[in-house]
Amino acid sequence: MSDWLSDQAGYVWLIIAALLAICELLIPGVYLTFIALGAAATGILALVFPELGAIGQFISFAAWSTVAVVVGKRWYGANPVPSADPDLNNRAARMIGQSVTVVEPISGGTGRVRVGDGEWPAEGPDLAAGDKARIVAVRGGVVVVEAVKAIEADLPDQPRDDQTQSKG
Known part of the structure; x- marks a missing residue:
């Protein structure tokens, strides 16, 4: 054998x-x-x-x-294999770009915002409670936000009523 x-x-x-x-x-x-x-x-x-x-x-x-x-x-x-979703297990990175609501006024650069169903410490410009903000970065456990301005529609200049009437 x-x-x-x-x-x-x-x-x-x-x-x-x-x-x-x-x-x-x-x-x-x-x-x-x-x-x-x-x-x-x-x-x-x-x-x-x-x-x-x-x-x-x-x-x-x-x-x-x-x-x-x-x-x-x-x-x-x-030659690493590229991931279809590189931020899959990185909750902080997935928050970047989300719109949030300020729940504790951001004063002196710090406050709190509501992200989903939780609250996170935030840094950014002075904002009042209830204001909308957008997450631009995450540093450790602190989100960095910027104020969200109201969107104004870009409409072409419309003539005023007094300009449309003929002078006569």
Whole structure:
């Protein structure tokens, strides 16, 4: 049995590589992919060089796995996967741009605003309670706000009634 197993070592390494690749599909991350590449490289070497003993195969596996991990880490570090929503778990960053209501007057640069169903300490220009503001930044647990001006419609100049009447 032992002779048969040593004769089939290349196939055993390829089976191990396939099992590691399957496990990679079940486990989040990409670490097992690189170990599977090391096992596959060792399997190919064991098929090409059948005289390679068990010690040589383990050294080959360790070396190829290390190379694959180092190359993979460098590649993933240089090419990060972009997030569809980078602020997904950053509540403070998600608040930027929201309109809020001042609940405690902002006087001397500090006050409180209502954000959603909670209140946050705020910094910004002097505003009275009830005024509307917009969050422009977040520093730690303090929101930085700016006053929101009433929007005036940009209408073309309309002639006044006294200008439309003909002089006569």
